[in-house]
Amino acid sequence: MGDAEIIPIGTRGRPGRGQGSGKPSAASRNLAGARRTPPAKKPPREPVAETAVETAVETAAEPLATVEAPTRAPAYVEERQPAGGIPAGDWLGAFQHAARDLFGDQWEPQLARFLAFLRRRVTGDYVVDEYGFDQEITERFFMAALRPIAQKWFRIEVRGVENIPTEGGALVVSNHSGTIPVDGLMTCVSIHDHTGRFLRPLGADLVFKTPLVSTLARKGGTTLACNEDAERMLRGGELVGVWPEGFKGIGKPYAERYKLQRFGRGGFVSAALRTQVPIIPLSVVGAEEIYPLVANLPSLARVLGLPYLPITPLFPWLGPLGLVPLPSKWLLEFGEPIRTDEFDPGAAEDPMLVFNVTDEVRETIQSTLYSLLMQRQSVFR
Amino acid sequence: MASTSPGGSASRVVLVTGVSRDLGRRSARAIANDPTVARVIGVDVVPPRGDVGDVSFVRADIRNPVIAKVIAKENVDTVVHMSVISTPGSTGGRGTMKELNVIGTMQLLAACQKAPSVQHLVVKSTTTMYGASNRDPAMFTEDMEPRRGARSGYAKDVWEIEGYVRGFARRRPDVRVTTLRCANVIGPHVVSPLTSYFRLPVIPTVLGYDARLQFLHEQDLMDVLIHAVRTDLPGTFNVAGDGILMLSQALRRLKRPTVPMPGFAVGSLGMVLRRARLADFSPEQLGFLTYGRGVDTTRMRRELGFEPAFSTADAFDDFASGLTPTGGRIEALLTAALDQLPPVEETHALTSVGGGRRG
Numbered sequence: 001m002g003d004a005e006i007i008p009i010g011t012r013g014r015p016g017r018g019q020g021s022g023k024p025s026a027a028s029r030n031l032a033g034a035r036r037t038p039p040a041k042k043p044p045r046e047p048v049a050e051t052a053v054e055t056a057v058e059t060a061a062e063p064l065a066t067v068e069a070p071t072r073a074p075a076y077v078e079e080r081q082p083a084g085g086i087p088a089g090d091w092l093g094a095f096q097h098a099a100r101d102l103f104g105d106q107w108e109p110q111l112a113r114f115l116a117f118l119r120r121r122v123t124g125d126y127v128v129d130e131y132g133f134d135q136e137i138t139e140r141f142f143m144a145a146l147r148p149i150a151q152k153w154f155r156i157e158v159r160g161v162e163n164i165p166t167e168g169g170a171l172v173v174s175n176h177s178g179t180i181p182v183d184g185l186m187t188c189v190s191i192h193d194h195t196g197r198f199l200r201p202l203g204a205d206l207v208f209k210t211p212l213v214s215t216l217a218r219k220g221g222t223t224l225a226c227n228e229d230a231e232r233m234l235r236g237g238e239l240v241g242v243w244p245e246g247f248k249g250i251g252k253p254y255a256e257r258y259k260l261q262r263f264g265r266g267g268f269v270s271a272a273l274r275t276q277v278p279i280i281p282l283s284v285v286g287a288e289e290i291y292p293l294v295a296n297l298p299s300l301a302r303v304l305g306l307p308y309l310p311i312t313p314l315f316p317w318l319g320p321l322g323l324v325p326l327p328s329k330w331l332l333e334f335g336e337p338i339r340t341d342e343f344d345p346g347a348a349e350d351p352m353l354v355f356n357v358t359d360e361v362r363e364t365i366q367s368t369l370y371s372l373l374m375q376r377q378s379v380f381r
Numbered sequence: 382m383a384s385t386s387p388g389g390s391a392s393r394v395v396l397v398t399g400v401s402r403d404l405g406r407r408s409a410r411a412i413a414n415d416p417t418v419a420r421v422i423g424v425d426v427v428p429p430r431g432d433v434g435d436v437s438f439v440r441a442d443i444r445n446p447v448i449a450k451v452i453a454k455e456n457v458d459t460v461v462h463m464s465v466i467s468t469p470g471s472t473g474g475r476g477t478m479k480e481l482n483v484i485g486t487m488q489l490l491a492a493c494q495k496a497p498s499v500q501h502l503v504v505k506s507t508t509t510m511y512g513a514s515n516r517d518p519a520m521f522t523e524d525m526e527p528r529r530g531a532r533s534g535y536a537k538d539v540w541e542i543e544g545y546v547r548g549f550a551r552r553r554p555d556v557r558v559t560t561l562r563c564a565n566v567i568g569p570h571v572v573s574p575l576t577s578y579f580r581l582p583v584i585p586t587v588l589g590y591d592a593r594l595q596f597l598h599e600q601d602l603m604d605v606l607i608h609a610v611r612t613d614l615p616g617t618f619n620v621a622g623d624g625i626l627m628l629s630q631a632l633r634r635l636k637r638p639t640v641p642m643p644g645f646a647v648g649s650l651g652m653v654l655r656r657a658r659l660a661d662f663s664p665e666q667l668g669f670l671t672y673g674r675g676v677d678t679t680r681m682r683r684e685l686g687f688e689p690a691f692s693t694a695d696a697f698d699d700f701a702s703g704l705t706p707t708g709g710r711i712e713a714l715l716t717a718a719l720d721q722l723p724p725v726e727e728t729h730a731l732t733s734v735g736g737g738r739r740g
Binding site: 108109111112113115116118119121122123124125126127128129130131132134205208209210211212213214215218219223224226228229232 | 588632
C-alpha cells in the first residue's frame with residue numbers, strides 16, 4: 001500500500017499534453033513555430049528553462065524571432081478619447097437622423113412624449129386599479145409583445161367577435177389546453193385587438209404564489225379565481241375570462257386532446273347568475289398542439305409543488321429551446337351568449353340549475369370544438 | 382375644562398386607552414376638541430410624552446381591575462379602545478405585547494360590561510386581521526374572514542380582540558359597538574413597522590412580487606375616530622384611503638433605491654434590522670409586503686358616512702414629502718432631457734383612462 005502508484009494529474013508544471021514525457025507534442029511544436037513569438041516573452045522564460053525540451057522550443061522559435069524582429073514596427077499605445085475626434089455637430093446630426101428614423105418627422109414632440117412617459121413610469125405617477133391592473137403597461141408592452149406571436153406564429157383566426165358585448169360585464173368561458181396557459185394570453189390579445197376591451201382573466205392561486213408570474217399577472221389584469229373577485233369584477237362591468245377546467249385541462253396528455261374535462265364545481269355559473277351577466281362560450285383550437293404533453297412526472301411535480309411536470313417531445317430534451325411552442329394554426333370561436341338575466345336572482349342557490357347551465361356551456365364548447373376540428377385542414381395550416 | 386361649553390350638548394365623557402403613544406395622544410386631543418364631548422380621560426401605563434391638552438391623564442393599567450373603578454367614578458359613557466400594539470419592539474417581547482393586547486382588552490371589556498354608564502364602544506382594529514396570502518380576494522369586505530388564519534403575532538391578537546368585542550356586543554346589546562378596521566396608517570409623524578421600512582435608505586423588496594397597498598392618512602384616522610364617537614353607528618367598518626398603490630410604485634414615488642431579494646433573504650435581513658432597531662419585519666409584515674392587501678370601503682362611505690380627505694396616493698405623497706430622496710437620478714436625467722425638447726401636453730389616450738375606477 002505504501003508504494004501506491006501516483007498517477008499525476010495535469011502536466012506537473014511542465015509543458016506538453018500531460019502524457020508524462022514532458023515533451024511537447026508535434027502539434028504544439030508546430031503551433032509554437034508558426035506563431036510569432038514576441039520578443040518580450042523571451043527574457044522571463046530563460047530562468048525557468050531547465051530541460052532540454054525548453055531549449056528545443058527556444059531553438060525552434062529562434063530563427064523566426066530573429067527574422068521577424070527587425071521588420072516589426074514598435075508597439076505603442078496611444079491614448080485616444082472615445083469619439084473625441086467626432087465634432088459635436090456630427091453627433092447632433094447623427095442623433096437627429098436617428099430620431100427622425102425612429103419617430104418620423106415629428107420626432108421632437110414624439111421623443112418628448114416618450115421621455116415624459118418614461119418619467120411618469122420612473123416617478124410612479126400612474127394609476128392601477130384595485131386588482132393591480134396596469135392598463136398602460138399592458139397595452140404598451142404586454143400586448144405589443146404578444147401580438148406578433150398571435151398573428152405571425154399562431155396565425156390566430158377569430159370568429160364570432162360580435163358575440164362579445166361592447167360594454168358591461170360578461171363572462172368568457174373557454175376550454176383550457178397547452179401545458180402552459182398560452183391560450184389565456186392569446187385570448188386576451190385577440191379580444192383586445194378585435195373589440196378594444198381588456199379581458200380580465202381569473203387565475204389559480206398558484207399564479208399568485210409564483211414569483212415574477214404573480215407580478216406580471218396582476219399588472220396584466222389577472223385576479224384570483226374565487227367567487228368574490230369574479231362577482232366584484234362582473235359587477236364592475238368588466239369582461240372576465242375563466243378557464244373552468246383548470247389544471248385538469250391544461251395538463252392533460254396529448255392523447256386526450258380536445259376532450260373537455262370536468263368544468264370545476266360550476267362556480268363561474270353561480271357568479272354569472274348572481275351578477276346576471278351573459279356567459280360567452282369560447283372554443284380554442286390549436287392550443288393543444290403547441291406543447292404535446294406525452295408524459296408527466298407526478299412524483300417530481302409533487303416535490304416541486306406543481307400540479308404536473310410536463311414532458312413534451314422537445315422539453316426538457318432541448319433545454320430552453322424546448323420551450324418554443326410548435327407553430328400550430330389557431331382558431332378562436334366565440335359562441336352565442338348564454339343569457340342569465342332570465343333566471344331570478346336566487347337561481348344561484350339552486351345547485352341543479354347551476355349544474356344544468358354548466359353542462360350547457362360545456363356541451364356548446366365541446367360541439368364547437370368538434371366542428372372547428374372538422375374545418376381545420378391540418379394542425380399547422 | 383376649556384372645551385366644556387355651558388350648553389347641554391357637551392355632556393359626554395370619553396375614555397381613551399393607549400394615549401402614551403403618539404397617535405393615541407393626538408386622537409385623544411382631537412376628540413377633546415369635539416363640541417359634544419365634555420371630558421376626555423386618557424389611560425395608559427406610562428404617561429404620554431407630548432402635550433395632552435385638555436385630556437386628563439389617568440395612569441392605569443387596563444390589564445388591571447382598577448380600570449373598572451376609573452370608568453365607574455368618572456361616569457364614562459364612551460370608550461375608545463386604541464391600546465392595540467402592533468409591534469413587540471417597544472414593549473419588550475412578544476409575550477408582553479400579547480398580554481397588553483389580549484388580556485388588556487379582556488379586562489377593559491369586563492369593566493365596560495359592569496359599568497351601566499357605558500353607551501358606546503369604539504375599537505380601533507386593523508386590516509392586518511385579514512392576513513395577506515396568495516389566496517386572498519382582491520378586496521376584502523367586512524364579512525370576509527382571513528383565508529389563512531393567523532397563527533401568531535399581531536394579526537392573531539387582533540383576531541382574538543375582535544372576537545372578545547363581538548362577545549361583549551352580544552352580552553351588552555344596549556351598547557353601540559363600532560369596530561374600525563383601519564388600513565396601514567401613514568403620515569409624516571407616524572412611527573410604525575411600515576413607516577420605518579419606508580424610511581430605510583435602501584429598501585429591500587421581495588423579488589418577483591408586487592404588493593398592493595392601501596394607506597390611511599394619520600389625519601383621517603383621527604377624523605374617523607371623532608366621527609365614530611359622534612355618530613351612533615354600530616358595526617364593523619373597513620377604513621382606508623381611495624385607490625391602490627403598488628409597492629413598486631410607492632417606492633418609485635419615494636425616490637429610494639430598492640434591492641429585490643428572495644423572500645427568505647428579506648426575512649433574515651429583517652431579523653438583523655430588528656436587532657439593530659432599524660425596522661421591524663414580523664412574518665405578517667413580510668406577507669403584507671409580498672402579497673399586499675386591499676379592503677373594500679363601500680360600507681365606510683355608505684353606512685358610516687365617512688369620506689377620507691386623503692386618497693392612498695395622497696397620504697403616501699404626504700409621507701414621502703418629509704423624506705430626503707436617496708435615489709431619483711434617472712428622473713433628473715429625464716427631466717434634463719425634457720427641458721431641451723419643446724413642451725408637450727401628455728394627452729395621450731392611454732394616460733387619461735384607467736384612473737379613478739373604484740368599487
